[in-house]
Amino acid sequence: MTNKSFLLFLMAFLIFGKTSAQEVLYLDKDQAAGNGSIQQLDWIVGYWSGTGLGGECDELWLPAQDNSMVGTFRFMMNGSLIFSEYMNMVEEDGRLFLKLKHFNRDLSAWEEKEEWTIFKFIKTESQTAYFSGITFHRDGDELILKLALTNDGVKSIEEFRYKKTGL
Numbered sequence: 786m787t788n789k790s791f792l793l794f795l796m797a798f799l800i801f802g803k804t805s806a807q808e809v810l811y812l813d814k815d816q817a818a819g820n821g822s823i824q825q826l827d828w829i830v831g832y833w834s835g836t837g838l839g840g841e842c843d844e845l846w847l848p849a850q851d852n853s854m855v856g857t858f859r860f861m862m863n864g865s866l867i868f869s870e871y872m873n874m875v876e877e878d879g880r881l882f883l884k885l886k887h888f889n890r891d892l893s894a895w896e897e898k899e900e901w902t903i904f905k906f907i908k909t910e911s912q913t914a915y916f917s918g919i920t921f922h923r924d925g926d927e928l929i930l931k932l933a934l935t936n937d938g939v940k941s942i943e944e945f946r947y948k949k950t951g952l
Contacts, residue, residue, distance in 0.1 A: 818905035818917075834947060839862065843858070928946075
C-alpha cells in the first residue's frame with residue numbers, strides 16, 4: 786500500500802469512525818431493552834451546556850445511586866425558558882432504560898401523571914451509549930447527543946452539542 790493510499794484509507798476510517806460512533810439505533814416496540822449496568826454510564830455524570838433545537842441547552846447528570854442516575858434538562862431560547870425535563874437512567878432486572886418527563890415553563894407536564902417517555906438501552910461502546918432513538922457520545926469534555934424526532938410524520942435526527950461546564 787502506498788503512502789497516498791494509506792492516508793486516504795486512514796482519512797476514510799477516521800471520518801467513518803466519527804460518524805458511526807454517533808449514529809442512532811432503534812429497537813422494535815416488542816424488543817426488550819439490552820442488558821447493562823448503570824455504572825457503564827458514569828462518564829455522563831456532570832454539568833453539560835451547549836446547543837440543540839435552535840436554542841441553548843443545559844443538562845445535569847448526578848452520580849449513580851441505587852441503580853439509577855438522575856438528570857435534568859433545560860431548553861432556553863432568546864433568554865427564555867421554553868421547557869425542561871426530569872430524566873432517570875435506571876437499571877431494572879439487569880436492563881437499562883432512560884425515562885423522562887417533559888415540563889412546560891409553568892411546570893405543566895407533557896406526559897400524563899403515570900406516563901414516561903422511555904428509551905430502551907441497546908449497547909455501549911467505550912464512551913458511547915445507544916438507546917433506541919437516542920445516542921450519547923462523549924469525546925473528552927464534549928458530549929454529543931443524537932435524538933430521533935418525528936414531527937408531522939417527518940423523521941429527523943436532532944443533534945445536541947455540549948461542553949462540560951463547572952457549576
